[in-house]
Amino acid sequence: MTAATQATTSTAAAAPPAVTIRDLTIVYRTPAGELPAVSGVDLDLPPGTITGLVGESGSGKSTLALSLLGAVQRPGRIAAGSIHVDGLGNLVELSAKSLQEARGGEIGYVFQAAQNSLNPLKTVGKQLLDLGRSHGVRDRTALVRSAKELLAGMGLDAARVLDSYQHELSGGMRQRVGIMFALVLNAHVLVLDEPTTALDMISQANVLKIVRAVHTERGLTTLLVTHDIGVVAEVAERIAVMYGGVVVEQGETADVLRAPKHPYARALINAIPRVSGDLSAARPLPGRPPTLGTIPTRGCVFRERCAVYAERQLPACVAEQPPLAPVADGSGRLVACHAVAVEDQQATGETA
Amino acid sequence: MIHKKRSLDGATRESLDRATNGTGTDGTGTDGTGTDGTGTAGAIEARGIVKSFKARGDVLAGRTVRALRGVDFRIPPGGAASFIGESGCGKTTLGRILAGVESFDSGELVLGGVPLAGLAPRKRAPHFRRVQLIHQDPYSALNPTRTVESILRDPLALRAKQTGQSRAWIDGRAREVLDLVGLDPGYVLPRFPHQLSGGMRQRVVIARALTVDPAALVADEAVSMIDVSLRLGVLNLLRELRSTLGVSVLFITHDVATARYIGADGELYVIYRGEIVEHGPTETVLADPVHPYTQCLLSAIPVLHGVEQPGADRLAPTEPLDESQPEDGCLFAARCPFATDRCRTEHPELGHLGGTAHEHACFYPQRRSVVATPLADT
Structure with a gap:
């Protein structure tokens, strides 16, 4: 089904666009030379789906999300790869001017901690007009009208919000204002960076419900970046798990949560305390997440903390980073692990 | 002795350094009540705590926000109490009152068997040494220009002075508290906070709190900024401190699952607009x-x-x-x-x-x- 929609999206403007990231490498210049924050990442955002990108600090998830805006800042740069968005082409090759139009236009971005991304000196309405001006919107009345529609749709008193300064709004309201800014120019790709981090449980549940609703209503392709697997579990159909600059596992959210295959994904899911069931099932993950300078340059990025490597010591784990490859069970799951690949080979060998 | 205590209190209040504010035994000695951290004397008890804030500024001036409207709770030594609620429900204010960083309008707070409401603020201060606050943000709770060794040395030096310990005790104790929180002293002591991960930093913050031998730790969203894979380690540490040192933990969070993990055998308080609306054994309240x-x-x-x-x-x-x-x-x-x-x-x-x-x-x-x-x- 996905393949069929993919083929038609480039022509039909109404259908949600597909986003295809291939072999993307983003490096940061440091005193120790250029170090990759994202290395050789392949990621598909199927049209009309919400994909959750999960990772810890330093995993490269926010850098990857920023690259969708063409907004990787110096000292970072995209060293290789492509980001293809239907209707826009390869973002890596776009001119500065077309990129600027795409940002906030076709691609909407909701920043982490919306309170820091709103201007404290201007009302929301003024900032809306600024946005319109910077994108050459002629019809201001229509702009305000669609902003009001969006705000009202998210359960806010639109007129009041447009007249408010950011400090007059609660955290959950600011986050909804952020979503309005991302979508008011009719974006079809929505990127949300940690949209609920500063919120309490009830506000988080409200914001997630709204994300889900606008996503469906407006036919979006959505990427949700977070460290919180619960958030992904609640709203995303697909999940991609990042570690040390690479995607280590990708698949349907419920499948991955039920039976994670990559040792990191498994350990991460096991490290979450639950509100019911056996408490002792939660297990901490030894070691610490790597930073830009400490990501292993050779071999698997997760090797040092990996329980499977500790037990089996596969030479391949030391030699090279395993590629993100489909697993043999035909579920469409992608996993980057030598041990999983070996098991798959053995399993298929036995059945053959 | 009373004079000596006063001058020390004055000095510590000026320096505003809560971690080094420790005249616990002196202070309680003058009140004639026992303070050893055993039995009911080690319990923390709050009765009818009320706290209002007067809003400042042009728009809200004069409006009173009732942060706490009469809150009762009790934590036995080594026990755990978790407070859950939305932002603005008063749970952070409660933790700050317990740690002595915030005053309360009425009600009674009993720390180590000593009722504090009737004491002058200056006399309350030494008792609050027994309660240490662990902040949400380990990135801003540690001085970035100082090594871990220097961060731990100050409160320990003051403690040594009060208890007549030698310099060697300071070094030994610094290593001991780092051991307690699961850090390798040799690795951590010479390092600056930015060289440590979030989980390690939070452990250093906890180690610093332990330098003054607290009876209780108030952990206000203590793991929410820590990477998921490291969170459980810090939560396990808090659990261990409860059983090995008999430290009580007051856990303030909106993350119910972590509250359960820390205090499944403790009490859960649900707080709404400054009032407790439901309370009971953690597992009971969560299940029913x-x-x-x-x-x-x-x-x-x-x-x-x-x-x-x-x-x-x-x-x-x-x-x-x-x-x-x-x-x-x-x-x-x-x-x-x-x-x-x-x-x-x-x-x-x-x-x-x-x-x-x-x-x-x-x-x-x-x-x-x-x-x-x-x-x-x-």
């Missing part, structure tokens, strides 16, 4: 909540689809939180899906549920299945 507010909170916890199934009766508040909502009846009435006229006019008091330890403040307590449960293995 009866107050609609608790039920709304627990319903909002994300469900791990594929591993868990959502509760059948999940519910949400009908309105967002607004401090201007009426205070005549039940404080939650304006947002409650089940509110009746009685709820809007009469204020429900906290009472026991059928003679059990489970307390609630609702006229119509009813069990609802709102928490996600593990799916059976297929």
Whole structure:
């Protein structure tokens, strides 16, 4: 089904666009030379789906999300790869001017901690007009009208919000204002960076419900970046798990949560305390997440903390980073692990 | 001796350095009450704590925010109490009052057997050494220009001076507290905070709190900024400190699952607009909540689809939180899906549920299945 929609999206403007990231490498210049924050990442955002990108600090998830805006800042740069968005082409090759139009236009971005991304000196309405001006919107009345529609749709008193300064709004309201800014120019790709981090449980549940609703209503392709697997579990159909600059596992959210295959994904899911069931099932993950300078340059990025490597010591784990490859069970799951690949080979060998 | 204590108090208040503020035994000695951290004397007890804030600024000037409206709780030595609630419900204020960084308007706070309400603020201070606050943000709680060794040395040096210990004791104790929090002293001592991960930093913060031999730690969202894979390690550490050192933990969070992990054997308090609306043994309240507010909170916890199934009766508040909502009846009435006229006019008091330890403040307590449960293995 996905393949069929993919083929038609480039022509039909109404259908949600597909986003295809291939072999993307983003490096940061440091005193120790250029170090990759994202290395050789392949990621598909199927049209009309919400994909959750999960990772810890330093995993490269926010850098990857920023690259969708063409907004990787110096000292970072995209060293290789492509980001293809239907209707826009390869973002890596776009001119500065077309990129600027795409940002906030076709691609909407909701920043982490919306309170820091709103201007404290201007009302929301003024900032809306600024946005319109910077994108050459002629019809201001229509702009305000669609902003009001969006705000009202998210359960806010639109007129009041447009007249408010950011400090007059609660955290959950600011986050909804952020979503309005991302979508008011009719974006079809929505990127949300940690949209609920500063919120309490009830506000988080409200914001997630709204994300889900606008996503469906407006036919979006959505990427949700977070460290919180619960958030992904609640709203995303697909999940991609990042570690040390690479995607280590990708698949349907419920499948991955039920039976994670990559040792990191498994350990991460096991490290979450639950509100019911056996408490002792939660297990901490030894070691610490790597930073830009400490990501292993050779071999698997997760090797040092990996329980499977500790037990089996596969030479391949030391030699090279395993590629993100489909697993043999035909579920469409992608996993980057030598041990999983070996098991798959053995399993298929036995059945053959 | 009293004079000496006064001058020390004055000096520490000027330096505003809470971590080094420790004249515990001196101070209580003059009051003639025992302070050894055993038995009921080590318990922390709060009765009817009330705290209001006067809003400042042009727009809100004069408006009073009632942060706490009479809160009671008790934590035994080595026990755990978790407070959960929305932003603005008063849980952070409560932690700050307990740690002595904030005053309270009325009510009684008993630390180590000593009632504090009647004491002058200056005399209260030494008792608050026994309660140390662990902040949410380990990135800003440590001085970035100082090594871990220097961070730990100051409170230890003062402690050594008070107890007549040698310099060698300071070094030994610094290593000891780092050992206690699971850090390798040789690795950590010479390092600056930026060279450590979030989890390690939070452990250093906890180690610093332990330098003054506290009876209790107040952990205010202590793991929410720490990477998921490291969180459990810090939570396990807090659990260990409870059992090995008998330190009580007051855990303030909106993350119900971490509250359960820390204090499954402790007490859970659900706080709403400065009032406790439900309380009981943690596992009881989570398994069988009866107050609609608790039920709304627990319903909002994300469900791990594929591993868990959502509760059948999940519910949400009908309105967002607004401090201007009426205070005549039940404080939650304006947002409650089940509110009746009685709820809007009469204020429900906290009472026991059928003679059990489970307390609630609702006229119509009813069990609802709102928490996600593990799916059976297929």
